[in-house]
Amino acid sequence: MKKIIYILIFIVGFSCAKNKKPNYTQTKEIQLVSPNFTVDSIFFKNNATIHFSSVLANTTLKYTEDNSSITQQSKTLKSPLRIEKSSTIAVKAFHTDYKESETVKLQVKKIKHNISSAAIRIFPEPSSTYSANGATSLTDLKSGYPQFKKNNAWLGFNAKEISFNIILDKPLLLSKITLHTLTAQGDWIFAPEHISIKNNNTIIGELVNKEASKQSFSGANVNFTEVPITPKTYNALTIVVKSLNGIPNWHSGANNIPWFFIDEIIVE
CATH class of the missing domain: 2.60.40.10 (Immunoglobulins)
Known part of the structure; x- marks a missing residue:
């Protein structure tokens, strides 16, 4: 008799559990x-x-x-x-x-202007680990993605200053230069602190980024960094990118030179 009671209790309990609705709150x-x-x-x-x-x-x-x-x-x-x-x-x-x-x-x-035929010289050269297809990667309209270690589109630099000298194949009326860049502070990749655009050694536009050293561990992010320039027709430009002097003290890599990643230069 006791055995039958245990069986009935088990059946009732199983039935209740089966019909129990999921906890919506959970x-x-x-x-x-x-x-x-x-x-x-x-x-x-x-x-x-x-x-x-x-x-x-x-x-x-x-x-x-x-x-x-x-x-x-x-x-x-x-x-x-x-x-x-x-x-x-x-x-x-x-x-x-x-x-x-x-x-x-x-x-x-x-994209307003395709400058894939432009001649570009870079100094210093990008790291051999992140060299993509060299200077042509900056005008091939192929985007890098946040998973930069699995993507061969980024040019990576571990230097305080990088210069991009661009000779266009024809003069263009321009008012803005955009750099497509990557930030990933956990991987020591920071936004630049200063960008200047020159024509014949004259500065025609610049950008100061006061947030470059700010802590923002939000993973890897791709960014369009726009620099307005004096509206005019140009056939040659020099872009000078200056990184932070050193990674900020709050970071585990403090005082080391941060990385700068770029995959495209857009003129408009």
Whole structure:
């Protein structure tokens, strides 16, 4: 008789556990994985197509194109995005049972001038470990990605000052120079402290980055660093990039020379 009672208790307990609903409160504390993306070209002449996806079924992707915060009321991503102008696309995943994901941002750039035939001299030469295809990598419209150790598009320099001398194949009316760079402080890769643009030894534009030494261990990030220049027609430019004198004291690599990574120079 006692054995039968134990069996009944087991059956009832199993039935209750089977019919018990998931704890909604608990799942709401689990954050969704950020969306994945692929893009046919970070730099484009006419347009770019971006595909976003999520690892969890029944997830809704919301996005913005104007740097505004993403909410449930933002536009819903239903198909690949076709971009026809320089944009910063921000995407976040939502699900009724889980906490919304972190925002993923992707910046794409429409190219006005293709300078792939320009002659470029670099001093000093990039590290042999991160040399990509040499100077031609700076004008081939091929983007490097945050996973720089698995990507052969970046030129990496471990120097306090780097100069890029550019001779264009034809004069161009220009007002801005953009450098596509990488920061990854955990890997000793920092943003430059100063960038100057010269023409015939005359400075025509410069940028001072007061945030270069600021601590920001947010992983690896690619950046479009824009430097306005005096609007004029140019056929030769010199870009001088100055790194921090040393990695800041808060870093484990304090006082060492930081790395500078670049993969593209854009003129417009």
